[in-house]
Structures are given as structure tokens and as C-alpha cells.
Amino acid sequence: MPHDHHDHDHLSPSGHPYRKDNDGALSYWQTMEVAIRELMVEKGELTPAQIQAQIDAMDARSPANGAAVVARAWTDPEFKARLLANGSDAAREMGFDIGPMHLVAVENTEDTHNLIVCTLCSCYPRNLLGLPPDWYKTREYRSRAVREPRAVLREFGVDLPADVTLRVHDSTADMRYIVLPARPAGTENLDATALAKLVTRDSMIGTGLPKGA
Amino acid sequence: MTLPVGASVRIKTMSPLGHIRTPKYLRGKTGVVERVLGPFNNPEQLAYMVPATPRTLYRVRFEMGHIWPDAEAPQDTLDAEIYEHWIDQDAP
Structure with a gap:
């Protein structure tokens, strides 16, 4: 007992x-x-x-902000191009005040996966994702995400195939990063509001995939 | 002179104390400029509230197999933001 x-x-x-x-x-x-x-x-x-x-x-800031940006990029190719070219302006265009920080959006594709870490401290796109999860700030995540990122991803349940290139982004200075996950297959009939519900916080850090992916 | 995208750069091996924005694991490593982010006031000076010099900030891409000889997937990459004063201009 x-x-x-x-x-x-x-x-x-x-x-x-x-x-x-x-x-x-x-x-x-x-x-x-x-x-x-x-x-x-x-x-x-x-x-x-x-x-x-x-x-x-x-x-008040939460991953719902980032999810709205991702869903818009999935449904509006011109917005997606603007987001990848200048993440700060694209976020502002959607009404998210990102302050003086500069946002870089990195896109997951069939052959590329992106992962965000801040080894020196805990830089995080708070304006779009809210407060970072506790694990993001741990020395274990911060060191292992650059030392053995594929092992870290497996622990998060993401087993990258060998032919997918992993790009780790260490936010060492003035940029903040958000991952634009790949849109899950079979979601062609969903609108941006429904798509946003598939976008998890971890999928925008790179430690996860959207729901249904 | 601003370095162009694609330029090969080596990170200095200096080890100053204090608030610095180049992680130790990249010092002495060679990468390629992925994009030029433009001038920013040097955060290594801003942290001490002394006058900060505008310095060009780059995104530099390194190969995992170069940083870590035992990397699981050597072709994977690591991108980091590197200030111009951390780039060894004398390196070949």
C-alpha cells in the first residue's frame, strides 16, 4: 500500500x-x-x-501571442516572408509590442529543424511567449542544448531523422528567436484561429512539434 | 569595414572578465557570417553604464563537428551572435 x-x-x-x-x-x-x-x-x-x-x-503575455504569429504565417505567405525577413516588424504589424528587442524567426522545413537556447543567461522572446519555462533557464538545458542537442530533443520526444539538419541558435546578444514550426499535414481546411490552437510553446522553442505533427 | 555574408571568421581566444557576450565554447572556433545584424551599442560596456561604442553584430554559423569533434551529427550547425570586436581580423 x-x-x-x-x-x-x-x-x-x-x-x-x-x-x-x-x-x-x-x-x-x-x-x-x-x-x-x-x-x-x-x-x-x-x-x-x-x-x-x-x-x-x-x-498577460503568453505563448498564445506567438501562436497567433505562427498561424498567420501558415495562412498568409506574404506575412511569412515579412516575418522571416524582419521578425520585429512582423510582430509589431500584428500588434505585439516587442520593445527594443530584435526578433529573428527561423523556419522549420522538411529538411531543417531549429532549436533555441541562451547559454549565457536566459534570453527568451517573452513578448511573444510569456515567461520562459523553468527548464529553459537551467544550466543543464543551456549547456546540453549546444553540446548534445539531438539527445536533448529525444528527451523532449523529438527524434530527428539523420537526414534532417538541426540548427541550434544561441541567443548570445541582442536578438531573440522564435521557431516557425512546419505546418502539420492534413490541416489545409483549418483557419488561422484553429491552427493557432495547434501551436505549442515548445514548438516555438524547437523542443516540440505542433499538435498533430 | 563590415564583413560580408559568407565571410569566414575566427573568434578570438581572449578571456576578459565581466559581462561578455561570446560564450567560451566558441572562442578560437571558425565559422561563417550568416547575416549582418548591424550596429548595436556594445552590451559589454552598457552593462557597466559606461559610454557604449556602436559595434557591428554578426550572426555566425559554426558546424557542430568543428565545435565538438564527437558531435552526433557533425553537419548540424550552431548559430550565435558575435560582436565585431570578438572576430580575429588577422586570422586567415
Whole structure:
């Protein structure tokens, strides 16, 4: 019986082990962030409402933004050409404010698969995909995605054939990247709204494929 | 002088401390300019709030088999953004 443990000191009433609380002391940098934030509010440089509005704006961004861009590219060849030529302008054209960052879209085809990583930190196209998943920021993903990317992809369930070229993109400086996945076969009759529902976050990072692919 | 697309470039092997944007695994490696991204204020200076010089930023494509001799698929590629001051202009 899974819950019939004898070592009850380490188990919750539900029979599962207690998870360590995430309430340690603030780190040096967390303390500095709190201090600077409070100073800026005290000095009138920022208001708490402005800070909350920025947090809300960050939380409002999600992979649905990127999925809309991908679905448009799948259904509008001229838009796709503009997206591949200048990702920043194409995203703005769809109403997504991408700020000062520059967006590069890379296209998956029958013979090419693309994978995005940021080995130096955790650069991510947040304006189109929202906050990055925790694994994207781990040292394991960041190092292995450039060292043994095909093994990493297999762990994500993507087994690339030997005759497909894998292009890994390390966002080392001022660009942000989004993968334009290949449109799944058999979706000819779907409109952009229905197609967008097939586009997963991971398919736009390159660690996954769209639903139905 | 801006390098053209297709130019073969070697990445410098210097190891400065601080906020740098060229990963160690590419230093000393040779790649090909994939596209020219244009001038950007050098983030290695911006990080310290000192006056930042506009520098040409390139996307350079490397072959996996060149970076990692034991690469599973040597023909796969790695593209990274490399600033002009990281390119060894004296390399052949």
C-alpha cells in the first residue's frame, strides 16, 4: 500500500513527504532589489501602481501571442516572408509590442529543424511567449542544448531523422528567436484561429512539434 | 569595414572578465557570417553604464563537428551572435 509508511515523521497527513518550504532568507541580490524598489517609490521615481502594471503586463503575455504569429504565417505567405525577413516588424504589424528587442524567426522545413537556447543567461522572446519555462533557464538545458542537442530533443520526444539538419541558435546578444514550426499535414481546411490552437510553446522553442505533427 | 555574408571568421581566444557576450565554447572556433545584424551599442560596456561604442553584430554559423569533434551529427550547425570586436581580423 503506497501510503502505509512507517516513517510518519516525514509525511504529511495525506501520506506524502513534506516538500521543503521555499522561505529562506533573502539573497544579497533580492535584498538589493527590494531596497532599490522601495527607494525609487520613496523618491517618487515610480509608483506602486506602475510596478503592479508592469507585473500585470508581464503576466498577460503568453505563448498564445506567438501562436497567433505562427498561424498567420501558415495562412498568409506574404506575412511569412515579412516575418522571416524582419521578425520585429512582423510582430509589431500584428500588434505585439516587442520593445527594443530584435526578433529573428527561423523556419522549420522538411529538411531543417531549429532549436533555441541562451547559454549565457536566459534570453527568451517573452513578448511573444510569456515567461520562459523553468527548464529553459537551467544550466543543464543551456549547456546540453549546444553540446548534445539531438539527445536533448529525444528527451523532449523529438527524434530527428539523420537526414534532417538541426540548427541550434544561441541567443548570445541582442536578438531573440522564435521557431516557425512546419505546418502539420492534413490541416489545409483549418483557419488561422484553429491552427493557432495547434501551436505549442515548445514548438516555438524547437523542443516540440505542433499538435498533430 | 563590415564583413560580408559568407565571410569566414575566427573568434578570438581572449578571456576578459565581466559581462561578455561570446560564450567560451566558441572562442578560437571558425565559422561563417550568416547575416549582418548591424550596429548595436556594445552590451559589454552598457552593462557597466559606461559610454557604449556602436559595434557591428554578426550572426555566425559554426558546424557542430568543428565545435565538438564527437558531435552526433557533425553537419548540424550552431548559430550565435558575435560582436565585431570578438572576430580575429588577422586570422586567415
